[in-house]
Amino acid sequence: MTISTVSAVMTADPITVSTKTSFKDIAQLLTGNGISAVGVLDKTGALVGVVSEADLLPHLWDDPKPRWRDRRLARKATACTAKDLMTSPAVTIDAEEPLAVAAAMFAHTRVRRLFVLRDGKVAGVLARRDLVGVFTRGDAELEREVTERVLRDTLNLGPDRVGVEVRAGVVTVVGRVERRSDIDPVTRLIRELSGVVEVRNRLDYVWNDVA
Incomplete structure (x- = not known):
């Protein structure tokens, strides 16, 4: 293995959904596959957002009104499809970027995962643990x-x-x-x-x- 790029350590072919995928189907995908997020694709196959476990949790609020002064989260509390649940835009990185660039992006954005693109299409997903794994x-x-x-x-x-x-x-x-x-x-x-x-x-x- 030579100088590592994102493609060398990413998880290829991540699970994705359409903008019309239901809340329940997304919840089942996350729990059934042991993952924390899915990418959301539009009709052309372009990545338009991400639905993570955190995007589903507002549904457990006792009162869905925006009392936290965050109307975005309040909207998620009543959302039923990926289009309204997703966080957009998704934080992405190119498959051929070096791991040092990915590490810097994790530090600056504080996200838990980066969706990986190749020629503008989703090719994989990179988690922080994937970077830590290179030290083994x-x-x-x-x-x-x-x-x-x-x-x-x-x-x-x-x-x-x-x-x-x-x-x-x-x-x-x-x-x-x-x-x-x-x-x-x-x-x-x-x-x-x-x-x-x-x-x-x-x-x-x-x-x-x-x-």
């Missing part, structure tokens, strides 16, 4: 990828020049490169690999080509 990669697998894909294939640095050690996702590189400007790309490329917790770059250089 084994150290041996990660060390092999750093050594072979990053150092050898991309940067042309063999084990005679740079050594690698990975422990608990922390990547340590030691050795000597030709130029000082060769050091930063090592850190950057390793940091982009899925499963890397930290990069400790201890490389030395022969001559300083940085002003």
